[in-house]
Amino acid sequence: MSPKQRRGAETVERVLNAALDLHEAGDLSMSALVGDAGVSSGSLYHHFGSFDGMRAALYARCMGELLDSVVEALERSRTARTGVRALVEAYLRFTEERRPAAHFVHASPYAGFLPAHADRIAAAKGPRMARIAAWLAPHVESGEVIGLPDPFTEMLVIGPVAETSRRWLAGDPSIDLAAAARILPDRIWQSVRAVP
Known part of the structure; x- marks a missing residue:
């Protein structure tokens, strides 16, 4: 796995972990996820295609x-x-x-x-x-x-x-x-x- 691929995989894991925490707290929204995961909405769309794709x-x-x-x-x-x-x-x-x-x-x-x-x-x-x-x-x-x-x-x-x-x-x-x-x-x- 190249360094770029590894960073991408780490970003995906960070987003999914943050999404699971936010869902459990009852606050899974795009704005909360971007803030908690420390990623831009563009990065989220790049990795998942959409918020629903991430879910x-x-x-x-x-x-x-x-x-x-x-x-x-x-x-x-x-x-x-x-x-x-x-x-x-x-x-x-x-x-x-x-x-x-x-x-x-x-x-x-x-x-x-x-x-x-x-x-x-x-x-x-x-x-x-x-x-x-x-x-x-x-x-x-x-x-x-x-x-x-x-x-x-x-x-x-x-x-x-x-x-x-x-x-x-x-x-x-x-x-x-x-x-x-x-x-x-x-x-x-x-x-x-x-x-x-």
């Missing part, structure tokens, strides 16, 4: 980090049942330990900037989702897990954990992540296991 890049980074933690936990598991447990626990642990990143991921689907940047998001998610599908495939082939189209399996496994995380991040006092980690894995497993 899409931040979403892709945060989603990538979340999926990396889930994939790593899943790939350490030998059975489908322990894999489901590991996935649920990793997702909830990420939510608790990496709250700003989890908050950005769970708040962003309601933002209008994602559809215009679907290619960038797919590039971040695609390889990670492929690893999840590859891990799951032998368990489906063996008859341990019910065979469903990938989006439906994702909804059954990730849906409950994502909604639990979203509510916890929103401050719902009835949501306890430790209780969710105890209760959800077996319930989710029951929804995807093949009944003999």
